[in-house]
Amino acid sequence: QVQLQESGPGLVKPSETLSLNCTVSGDSISSYYWSWIRQPAGKGLEWIGRIYTSGNVNYNPSLKSRVTMSVDTSKNQFSLKLTSVTAADTAVYYCARENGAARPVDYWGQGTLVTVSS
């Protein structure tokens, strides 16, 4: 059974960088698309972007200038960095697996709340 687990600080100061890792267990990280999706409290889902294990990325244009994703196949892990955060970036952040180029998200992490506050 594939499992994803987010890790990282739960509190980030405004203007600083949000950094999260996602560790994948139960399967190799190779040959899938790995995504980040966020959800502000009481609101809907926003797709941040995805990375293929080759390193190819697709970012949401609304966040593209502030987002960097990377993958470490040796650790079965992928990462998200979001720079210059504001209170609007406060949300539950999910890591997830897309099961192919035009496929749905079939596995999700449990989510981690990141609060942007001084």
Added chain:
Amino acid sequence: DIQMTQSPSSLSASVGDRVTITCRASQSISSYLNWYQQKPGKAPKLLIYAASSLQSGVPSSFSGSGSGTDFTLTISSLQPEDFATYYCQQSYTTPRTFGQGTKLEIK
């Protein structure tokens, strides 16, 4: 970006009812439409992919249909565990986009 619009935004129904949720895309997405169920404090769960394919382990009371721009999710007989928020999502192109959600509540 492709805009996904769900209706209704909320819905009250009773156990045993048949309910339908609709999702409209701002342009044709062929059959690249997925449905997720989310319960409070939990990650979304994939129910239906490619418009009408049932994800493994999902009850057959859930079904999906549609293609192009108009899609529906139907629950044939509501069970207590079905009360949740439902989201559609297009996987036709990036950025992936979700509908705003439909909250299904107990009447």
